[in-house]
Structure formats: C-alpha cells, structure tokens
Amino acid sequence: MISRQTSQKIAFTLLTLAAFVVVVPIVLVVGYIVVQGAGAISWEFLTAMPREGMREGGILPAVVGTVVLTFGTAIVAMPIGIGAAIYLAEYARDTWLTRLIRLAIINLAGIPSVVYGLFGLGLFVLFLNFGTSILAGSLTLGLLTLPVVISTAEGAILSVPQSFRVVSISLGGTRWQTIRHQVLPHALPGIITGVILGLERAAGETAPILFTVAAFYLPRLPHSILDQTMALPYHLYVISTQVPGMPVEVQFGTALVLLILVLSFNVIATIIRSHFRRLRQW
Amino acid sequence: MTEDRRNEQQRHPWGEFFIESAIKTCGFSAIIFVVLIFSFLFREGAPAFWSVSPSNLFGTRWYPTFGLYGTLPLILGSLLVTVGAVIIALPLGVATAIFVGEVAPHWLREVLKPLIEVLAGIPSVVLGFLGMVALSPLVRQYLHMPTGLTAFTGAVLLAYMSLPTIVSVAEDAIDAVPKEYRDAAYALGATHWQTIWRVVLPAAKSGVIVAVMLGIGRAIGETMTVMMVTGNAARMPLEWNALFMPVRTMTATIAAEMGEVAQGSTHYHVLFAVGIILFVITFIINAVASLVIIRGGPKRGGRLLG
Numbered sequence: 001m002i003s004r005q006t007s008q009k010i011a012f013t014l015l016t017l018a019a020f021v022v023v024v025p026i027v028l029v030v031g032y033i034v035v036q037g038a039g040a041i042s043w044e045f046l047t048a049m050p051r052e053g054m055r056e057g058g059i060l061p062a063v064v065g066t067v068v069l070t071f072g073t074a075i076v077a078m079p080i081g082i083g084a085a086i087y088l089a090e091y092a093r094d095t096w097l098t099r100l101i102r103l104a105i106i107n108l109a110g111i112p113s114v115v116y117g118l119f120g121l122g123l124f125v126l127f128l129n130f131g132t133s134i135l136a137g138s139l140t141l142g143l144l145t146l147p148v149v150i151s152t153a154e155g156a157i158l159s160v161p162q163s164f165r166v167v168s169i170s171l172g173g174t175r176w177q178t179i180r181h182q183v184l185p186h187a188l189p190g191i192i193t194g195v196i197l198g199l200e201r202a203a204g205e206t207a208p209i210l211f212t213v214a215a216f217y218l219p220r221l222p223h224s225i226l227d228q229t230m231a232l233p234y235h236l237y238v239i240s241t242q243v244p245g246m247p248v249e250v251q252f253g254t255a256l257v258l259l260i261l262v263l264s265f266n267v268i269a270t271i272i273r274s275h276f277r278r279l280r281q282w
Numbered sequence: 283m284t285e286d287r288r289n290e291q292q293r294h295p296w297g298e299f300f301i302e303s304a305i306k307t308c309g310f311s312a313i314i315f316v317v318l319i320f321s322f323l324f325r326e327g328a329p330a331f332w333s334v335s336p337s338n339l340f341g342t343r344w345y346p347t348f349g350l351y352g353t354l355p356l357i358l359g360s361l362l363v364t365v366g367a368v369i370i371a372l373p374l375g376v377a378t379a380i381f382v383g384e385v386a387p388h389w390l391r392e393v394l395k396p397l398i399e400v401l402a403g404i405p406s407v408v409l410g411f412l413g414m415v416a417l418s419p420l421v422r423q424y425l426h427m428p429t430g431l432t433a434f435t436g437a438v439l440l441a442y443m444s445l446p447t448i449v450s451v452a453e454d455a456i457d458a459v460p461k462e463y464r465d466a467a468y469a470l471g472a473t474h475w476q477t478i479w480r481v482v483l484p485a486a487k488s489g490v491i492v493a494v495m496l497g498i499g500r501a502i503g504e505t506m507t508v509m510m511v512t513g514n515a516a517r518m519p520l521e522w523n524a525l526f527m528p529v530r531t532m533t534a535t536i537a538a539e540m541g542e543v544a545q546g547s548t549h550y551h552v553l554f555a556v557g558i559i560l561f562v563i564t565f566i567i568n569a570v571a572s573l574v575i576i577r578g579g580p581k582r583g584g585r586l587l588g
Binding site for chain 1: 298301302304305306307308309310311312313315316318319322323325326373374375377378380381382385386394396397398399400401403404405406407408409410411412414415416442445449473474475476478479496499500502503504505506510533536537540541545553554557560561564565567568569571572573575
C-alpha cells in the first residue's frame with residue numbers, strides 16, 4: 001500500500017511529464033523550422049517571382065495571395081460575425097430559436113475545412129459562376145472564420161458591464177444608440193482580438209482554397225478579385241509533394257514565412273488583449 | 283454625442299430600424315449557412331446515390347478509374363487514424379489540462395498556455411510538411427517499416443493538432459468546478475491529488491467528454507496533414523498491423539482527387555457524397571457535444587470556439 005503522499009507525488013510527476021510531452025515538441029517544431037528555414041530567407045526570396053518551376057527565385061505571388069485572401073476573409077467575416085454577435089449578446093432572448101442559432105454556430109465551427117472547400121466549389125465557383133477566384137476563396141474562408149469571430153465578439157460584448165447600458169438607456173438613449181456609443185467602443189479590443197484569431201486560422205488553411213482559388217503555379221500578381229492566385233499554404237503543399245527535385249531549403253523557407261505570418265497574428269492579438277486589459281476601467 | 287447627431291437620429295427612426303433588421307439577419311445567418319452548406323453538398327452529391335449502386339458505393343474497392351467507388355476503405359481509414367489520434371491525445375490532453383489548471387505554479391501556467399495556443403495556430407500544412415521530412419523517417423527507422431508514411435504517423439500528428447482543443451475545453455471544465463467542492467474535500471483531510479481525482483474530475487466529467495468529442499471532430503476532419511503523411515493507399519485497414527501501414531482517409535481523398543475530376547462526372551458526385559458522409563459524422567459529434575454545452579449554460583459554450 002502506497003501512502004497518500006507518495007501516490008500524490010507519483011501522480012503529479014506523471015502530470016508534469018504529460019505536459020512536457022505536449023509542449024516540448026511544439027518548441028522543437030518551431031525551432032526546427034526557424035533553424036532550417038532561416039538560411040533561405042532573403043530579400044529576393046520574399047520579393048521575386050518563382051522561376052525554374054518554382055525551384056528558384058522567390059515566393060512573392062504566394063505571399064501577396066495569402067495577404068489578399070486574408071483581407072477578403074476579413075471583409076466577409078467581420079460584418080456578418082460582429083452583427084451576429086451583437087444580436088446574440090444584446091437582442092436575442094433565451095428561446096428555442098436562439099438555442100438553434102448557437103447549435104448552428106458550434107456545428108459551423110466543427111465542419112471540416114475540406115467540406116467548406118466542397119461547398120465553396122459548389123456554390124461560389126460553379127453555381128454563382130465566380131470561377132476559381134479570389135472572390136470565391138475569400139467567401140469560403142470568410143464562412144469558415146465566422147464561428148470564431150461570432151463567439152469571441154459575443155464574449156467581448158457580454159463583458160461590457162451592464163451598468164454602462166443602464167446609464168445610457170436612462171439618459172434617453174435608444175437600444176441601438178446604447179450599443180453604438182457605449183457597448184461597441186468598450187468591446188472593440190476584444191472584438192478585434194477575435195477577428196485576428198479567426199484570420200490567423202484562415203491564413204493558414206489549405207483545404208478550403210484548393211478548389212476555390214489556389215493556383216498551382218502563376219508567377220504574376222493578381223489583377224482583380226476574379227483572378228486566381230497562389231497562396232502560401234497551398235504553395236508549401238505543392239513544393240513539398242508535387243514538384244520533384246525541390247531544394248529542401250526552399251521548402252523550409254516557405255514553411256518559415258508561413259509560420260511567421262500566421263503566428264504574428266497570434267502575437268498581435270495577444271498584445272492588443274493585454275494592452276487593453278490594463279487600460280480597462282472596470 | 284453632439285446635439286445635432288442626436289436630433290438627426292431621432293428624426294430618422296427608420297435608420298435604426300434598418301440597422302436592427304440587419305443585425306437580426308446576421309444573427310440568423312449561422313442557421314442559414316448550415317442549411318446552405320448541406321443543401322449544396324446534397325445537390326452535388328446526391329446523384330452519386332442513384333448513379334452508383336449501393337453495393338459499389340459501400341464496397342471495399344476504391345478505384346475510380348475502373349468505376350469502383352467503394353467508400354468503405356476511406357471511412358475505415360479515417361476511423362483508424364482518428365481512433366489512433368484519440369488514444370494518444372486523450373490521456374495527454376486531460377493530464378495537461380489538470381496540470382495547467384490545478385498543479386502548475388502560476389509562472390509555468392503563463393508559459394504553457396501561450397505555447398499550446400501557438401500549437402493551435404501552426405497551419406496543418408506546415409505540420410504535414412514536418413511530418414514528411416522529420417517524423418516519417420523516424421517512424422521508418424525505429425519501427426523498421428518499409429515506409430514512414432503510415433496511419434500511425436498521421437495519428438501522432440492529428441493527436442497534436444487536436445490537443446489544443448482538448449486541453450482548453452477540458453481546462454475550462456475543470457475551472458468551472460465550484461471552489462466549495464475542493465474546500466469540502468480538503469476539510470475532510472484529502473490530499474490535493476485525491477481531491478483532483480475523486481472530486482474535481484468527476485464533477486468536470488461532462489466537460490471533459492465534450493473536450494474529447496470536439497477533439498475527435500477536429501481529427502476526423504483534418505485534411506492536409508493526413509494527406510501528406512499517411513501514404514494515401516486506399517486499402518481496407520483490417521490487418522493486425524494496419525495502424526503501421528499506409529491508409530487513405532475521406533478528407534485526403536476529396537482533397538487529392540477533386541482537382542482532377544471532370545465537373546458533373548460520377549467521380550465528381552461521389553467525392554461530394556464522401557463530403558456528405560463527413561458532414562453528417564461531424565454534425566452528429568458536434569450536435570451531441572453542443573447539447574451538453576448548452577445545457578451547461580451559454581457562458582461555457584462561448585469559450586469553446588475561441
């Protein structure tokens with residue numbers, strides 16, 4: 001029979017071990033990509049068109065494509081997502097319909113990204129005839145980002161103290177005036193954080209853009225939203241599986257650029273969150 | 283607010299009406315989109331169910347070029363990789379959640395939580411790439427396999443991809459256990475570990491189950507990583523060592539083949555039908571999970587998705 005103290009020691013050691021088994025590979029993965037990829041990154045790599053079947057030159061069209069798609073995603077997801085969050089936080093009562101909306105949001109969040117890709121192909125590319133285009137890709141990614149934006153924005157709106165609303169209403173403000181001038185300004189940092197975290201996910205996605213926008217090899221910049229474009233995640237997939245004789249350094253360099261781009265969203269969100277948490281007056 | 287603007291807004295109540303209607307429409311958009319997604323999958327996928335015989339569609343051979351559309355190897359492939367991932371991720375994720383939520387000192391928690399968030403942010407294609415160049419050679423070497431691109435390699439990567447979900451949801455559930463429960467256990471002389479094991483975990487049980495379910499949902503829908511590291515051989519994974527053989531999942535099949543099929547062909551419709559199967563599976567998983575969440579109050583549900 002082991003004593004209670006010994007069993008606690010054993011259990012806590014195992015828990016610590018588990019946490020390190022989870023965390024150490026994360027550090028290794030990021031470190032490995034940085035070390036292997038840093039050598040490939042140069043001004044030319046970031047600003048030149050790919051050449052020689054992508055084996056030489058740079059990755060500019062892929063970087064630009066991902067940035068453009070991320071903007072497109074924001075334009076689609078922000079108004080609908082924030083609108084839905086305002087509705088849920090400020091207007092919706094606890095009815096079966098509201099519960100149905102919440103059920104739908106959680107299910108939207110759980111739909112596999114490749115299924116979003118199929119949907120985008122079926123609705124935007126074929127049915128609405130947008131073709132394989134930035135427009136179709138942005139709409140698809142926007143839908144995929146929606147659940148994250150809604151839930152984080154709703155959380156931010158709910159965290160604004162009730163007293164702010166009471167005061168505004170008691171001064172004769174209408175419901176919308178209260179939301180517009182009292183609630184939203186105070187919820188803004190939280191909303192922005194949510195949007196950025198949603199975009200972080202969208203920027204790194206490959207499966208939804210496979211059949212809606214991504215071009216295998218297109219060494220020029222897009223001219224309009226009806227153009228195809230290269231994109232970093234798909235480019236990494238292409239050069240690591242579809243192109244024989246690809247220099248490893250270029251692969252790691254591309255992976256590193258993608259990782260930096262995506263994780264910088266994370267860093268920005270963290271900074272905004274902690275900055276405004278300190279400024280908050282309640 | 284200036285006097286002018288207030289007057290203007292009062293003179294135009296229809297402006298407010300318009301905005302509030304727009305907000306309401308946004309509110310219902312989630313329902314509209316779920317219905318829209320299903321109807322378009324159905325529109326493109328349903329023809330598969332009447333142009334391909336059921337014995338073919340649910341058969342064991344997937345050779346689209348010969349008109350053989352057996353989805354069973356793909357479904358079993360997805361299942362095998364997902365089960366493998368959950369077996370790895372469940373103990374690791376729950377243990378990490380307990381460690382972060384209950385045991386770790388404050389400073390260590392502040393280090394661990396952002397790191398796990400970083401893992402959530404790493405694009406699946408980057409993990410797939412690393413799986414190809416770093417993990418699969420290790421698997422081949424140390425497990426003496428002819429190839430490192432196996433279901434096992436995919437399961438390991440998927441486990442790590444679902445860990446952030448499992449850890450954060452499970453930690454929320456542990457966090458939500460009332461302090462009184464713990465105090466009562468301590469007052470009865472229980473050690474910290476006894477309190478966690480006998481009181482906190484049983485009280486957080488439903489939340490932990492939700493965590494695991496959402497992790498499963500994430501794993502079964504993951505595409506790029508799986509496509510890059512599991513070898514993509516559409517075969518029935520029925521041998522005892524199937525986990526260490528190449529497999530092909532539903533998601534990888536759609537992603538790899540949709541780009542090459544003619545629109546409107548049987549193959550095209552069957553790929554959408556595979557999408558319907560995926561949609562239904564994840565829908566059921568998430569519907570059950572969200573029923574548990576909504577029963578536990580909207581506040582807890584809110585943090586699940588962020």
